[in-house]
Amino acid sequence: MIPRPKPERFRLRRTMMFMNAQKPGLIKDAYIYGVDSIMLDLEDAVAENQKDAARFSLYHALKTIDYGDTEVIVRINGLDTPHWQEDIRVCVAGGADGIRIAKCESAQDVLTVEKAVEAAEKEFGVEVGRTLLMAALESPKGILNAYEICAASPRMFGVAISGGDFRKCMQTKPTASGIDMVTARGMMLIAARAVGIQCFDTVFTDLDDMEGFINETKQNKEMGFDGKSLINPKQIRPVHEIFAPTEKEVMQAELMVRAFREAAAQGIGVFTVNGKMVDVAFIPGAERTLKLAKACGMYEGDLV
Amino acid sequence: MKNAVGRDIPEFLLKDGREVYQGKNYMDGKYLQKAAPRTRRYEKPQESKLVDSIVDALKQVGAKSGMTFSFHHHLRNGDFVVNMVMQAAIEELGLDNITIAATSLGEAHDPVAQYIEEGKVVGIQTSGIRGKIGEVVSAGKLKTPAIIRSHGGRPRAIEAGEVHIDIAVVAAPTSDCVGNCRGIGGKSNCGSLGYAMTDAKYADHVIVVTDCLVDFPNMPASVEAIDVDAVVVVDSIGNPKKIASAAARISQNPRDLMMAENVAKVIASTPYFKEGFSFQTGVGGPSLAANLFLEKYMDERGIKMGWAIGGICGPMVEMLKKGKVGKVIDVQDFDLDAVNSINQTPGHFEMSASQYANPANKGAFVNKLDFVVLAALEIDTGFNVNVLTGSDGVLRGAPGGHPDTAAGSKCCIIVTPLVRGRMATVCKNVVTVTTPGDCVDVLVTDYGIAVNPLRPDLIKCLDDAGIPHVTIESLQEKAYSLVGTPDDLEWEDKVVAVLEARDGTILDVVRKIKPLKL
Numbered sequence: 128m129i130p131r132p133k134p135e136r137f138r139l140r141r142t143m144m145f146m147n148a149q150k151p152g153l154i155k156d157a158y159i160y161g162v163d164s165i166m167l168d169l170e171d172a173v174a175e176n177q178k179d180a181a182r183f184s185l186y187h188a189l190k191t192i193d194y195g196d197t198e199v200i201v202r203i204n205g206l207d208t209p210h211w212q213e214d215i216r217v218c219v220a221g222g223a224d225g226i227r228i229a230k231c232e233s234a235q236d237v238l239t240v241e242k243a244v245e246a247a248e249k250e251f252g253v254e255v256g257r258t259l260l261m262a263a264l265e266s267p268k269g270i271l272n273a274y275e276i277c278a279a280s281p282r283m284f285g286v287a288i289s290g291g292d293f294r295k296c297m298q299t300k301p302t303a304s305g306i307d308m309v310t311a312r313g314m315m316l317i318a319a320r321a322v323g324i325q326c327f328d329t330v331f332t333d334l335d336d337m338e339g340f341i342n343e344t345k346q347n348k349e350m351g352f353d354g355k356s357l358i359n360p361k362q363i364r365p366v367h368e369i370f371a372p373t374e375k376e377v378m379q380a381e382l383m384v385r386a387f388r389e390a391a392a393q394g395i396g397v398f399t400v401n402g403k404m405v406d407v408a409f410i411p412g413a414e415r416t417l418k419l420a421k422a423c424g425m426y427e428g429d430l431v
Numbered sequence: 432m433k434n435a436v437g438r439d440i441p442e443f444l445l446k447d448g449r450e451v452y453q454g455k456n457y458m459d460g461k462y463l464q465k466a467a468p469r470t471r472r473y474e475k476p477q478e479s480k481l482v483d484s485i486v487d488a489l490k491q492v493g494a495k496s497g498m499t500f501s502f503h504h505h506l507r508n509g510d511f512v513v514n515m516v517m518q519a520a521i522e523e524l525g526l527d528n529i530t531i532a533a534t535s536l537g538e539a540h541d542p543v544a545q546y547i548e549e550g551k552v553v554g555i556q557t558s559g560i561r562g563k564i565g566e567v568v569s570a571g572k573l574k575t576p577a578i579i580r581s582h583g584g585r586p587r588a589i590e591a592g593e594v595h596i597d598i599a600v601v602a603a604p605t606s607d608c609v610g611n612c613r614g615i616g617g618k619s620n621c622g623s624l625g626y627a628m629t630d631a632k633y634a635d636h637v638i639v640v641t642d643c644l645v646d647f648p649n650m651p652a653s654v655e656a657i658d659v660d661a662v663v664v665v666d667s668i669g670n671p672k673k674i675a676s677a678a679a680r681i682s683q684n685p686r687d688l689m690m691a692e693n694v695a696k697v698i699a700s701t702p703y704f705k706e707g708f709s710f711q712t713g714v715g716g717p718s719l720a721a722n723l724f725l726e727k728y729m730d731e732r733g734i735k736m737g738w739a740i741g742g743i744c745g746p747m748v749e750m751l752k753k754g755k756v757g758k759v760i761d762v763q764d765f766d767l768d769a770v771n772s773i774n775q776t777p778g779h780f781e782m783s784a785s786q787y788a789n790p791a792n793k794g795a796f797v798n799k800l801d802f803v804v805l806a807a808l809e810i811d812t813g814f815n816v817n818v819l820t821g822s823d824g825v826l827r828g829a830p831g832g833h834p835d836t837a838a839g840s841k842c843c844i845i846v847t848p849l850v851r852g853r854m855a856t857v858c859k860n861v862v863t864v865t866t867p868g869d870c871v872d873v874l875v876t877d878y879g880i881a882v883n884p885l886r887p888d889l890i891k892c893l894d895d896a897g898i899p900h901v902t903i904e905s906l907q908e909k910a911y912s913l914v915g916t917p918d919d920l921e922w923e924d925k926v927v928a929v930l931e932a933r934d935g936t937i938l939d940v941v942r943k944i945k946p947l948k949l
Contacts, residue, residue, distance in 0.1 A: 159689070359685060360685035360686075360688075
């Protein structure tokens with residue numbers, strides 16, 4: 128048994144790579160590619176008559192493979208299927224860091240899952256509250272209820288839009304400009320930020336169109352997403368590069384955090400750095416920049 | 432006696448001046464007496480050297496029992512010629528006590544295994560040994576230990592007279608009636624004939640076997656009529672589908688691509704990566720894909736590759752055509768793109784195996800090489816590489832140019848996945864040392880990069896470039912933690928193969944494997 132550290136609700140999640148939980152060859156060492164989170168899929172990637180086999184594969188992977196610092200999340204089957212309860216028991220028993228609720232449409236969906244997770248935690252002797260949750264919004268109703276979904280549980284660390292199903296509902300196709308989903312993305316982002324949780328964009332499925340992928344990822348960053356769902360390791364590096372802060376941003380953040388901590392030790396609340404006013408409100412953002420810089424290999428200091 | 436890579440070499444092999452491996456460049460500066468062949472004079476003008484059959488050609492050159500026959504491996508796994516000639520010599524002429532000195536042997540030559548078991552073929556000297564030949568030799572059925580040499584070690588041994596070729600058989604995609612041979616223009620094209628060149632120059636007799644007779648003179652000739660005794664035309668010298676693949680494709684496997692990208696990163700971090708640098712890579716997944724990523728770094732820095740050598744395939748030809756590399760010098764071709772380009776695309780030249788890799792000559796290309804990217808079956812914590820024996824101890828590989836390029840290059844990078852199935856690629860002790868660890872500089876795996884501690888300069892390059900690296904021991908431990916610790920192989924005393932270092936010293940031996948009992 129590989130003991131996994133207690134999952135962190137807020138951590139770096141620039142990239143979440145989907146992989147079929149049924150394929151041992153894929154999941155045995157998915158962490159080598161340097162992705163922030165891997166998303167082991169029990170839902171759409173697994174054929175209806177293979178759900179049980181996939182759960183076995185998943186359980187043994189979670190129990191025997193040392194994923195190290197890579198977060199391990201599992202996408203479970205929808206609440207309208209006969210699979211989700213057993214999916215949750217396997218995730219909790221195996222010690223997954225988090226569960227992604229597919230096709231989430233309401234706060235009640237989150238609560239339903241949370242109840243089953245808690246029951247499984249008690250059943251398998253796992254610390255209650257350990258297993259994190261995130262929700263995938265895949266329908267117009269899900270988007271309209273984004274705020275209540277985000278706020279439904281203290282286990283919730285983030286919310287993601289799922290482009291395939293959402294576009295089907297909206298009768299649209301992917302566009303180069305992203306206009307087909309700009310409203311939904313925006314509404315979801317506002318809801319997530321209002322509650323203070325993270326927000327992730329959907330997958331880009333055309334693996335040969337790296338230019339389109341890069342453009343979409345740039346837009347994601349500009350809109351304020353924390354990260355993106357991926358389907359192939361070759362998509363990892365471009366996302367990490369795009370989400371990396373600039374050197375100037377890193378230097379500024381380092382100055383701010385250092386100055387703030389020195390000032391705070393002397394009982395000073397507001398001060399200036401390079402002529403700009405800085406107070407406590409700037410610090411979480413600056414610390415986030417430094418964490419990101421550290422993950423990108425741009426910062427080696429000890430402030431974060 | 433223990434050699435410089437810690438292998439115990441039996442004393443009985445150390446006679447006639449043979450020494451154990453002493454470390455890189457041990458023979459530097461010593462003198463070599465070249466061994467000249469004894470050849471027949473053809474003063475009286477002859478219209479043609481065509482003879483009716485291989486048997487007739489063998490008779491004409493005086494083939495006898497006990498002789499050494501040489502072959503090249505440009506027809507790779509599609510070759511028909513080794514089997515045809517051995518059948519004629521052994522079954523039709525009744526010869527025995529034969530030594531086969533081939534530049535490489537593969538599954539295409541499985542029928543030879545039978546002649547080994549019958550005791551008709553008593554010696555094998557080759558770079559590659561695979562398939563049934565590997566199995567029967569490993570089972571101890573060859574009368575004398577097989578001698579395994581690198582591609583550079585072979586021309587060295589031939590020139591030094593350590594192997595004397597009585598009859599060289601040159602399979603030729605095209606030849607004219609007096610034996611000017613080329614690797615192109617026929618129906619079984621292989622491009623370069625680099626491995627045949629030294630053999631033809633140093634053999635007492637040379638027989639050309641072709642399936643496409645062309646008008647005289649077949650120029651520019653790779654093997655020249657001045658060295659040829661007889662020409663035989665047969666229906667087919669090989670299966671074109673197995674001689675050269677349609678086109679070597681760059682892998683789409685994400686693991687290969689990740690390793691390839693890291694190889695390129697390592698290359699770009701060294702001082703040798705500058706305008707005019709030189710490069711060789713293999714055709715394996717991650718080695719070939721390194722081309723792709725290297726090109727990106729070249730574009731970024733605005734530099735071009737000066738020259739590339741080796742076995743050549745399409746992606747390198749593509750770079751030549753785009754002007755990203757100045758010259759391609761080619762000892763062997765792996766795909767039709769390369770076959771169709773050699774001596775056709777400006778800057779794409781042919782070279783002999785000696786010119787490519789012979790460490791005893793005065794200007795082998797490998798000794799001018801900046802970078803080489805190579806694969807490995809196994810690599811141990813001393814950076815010794817095995818590309819010859821499988822995890823069961825059976826001969827099933829080829830040193831090829833591996834030891835030559837590793838020793839000659841300024842930066843030798845091994846790229847390999849940490850494990851293959853249940854086998855740990857990075858291990859404590861390789862089964863057989865084919866490339867000594869003092870010639871290997873960097874290991875790139877899917878689980879991390881390790882630099883040979885003998886190269887603190889390269890460690891600094893990686894550190895300065897922010898490329899994370901770990902110890903090779905930690906990679907080996909990771910591999911064993913994933914797939915378990917392998918049991919030691921069990922051997923009998925009998926030596927079945929001697930592995931020569933490129934300089935002719937003995938690097939390792941392969942013993943008869945005890946049959947596996949479960």
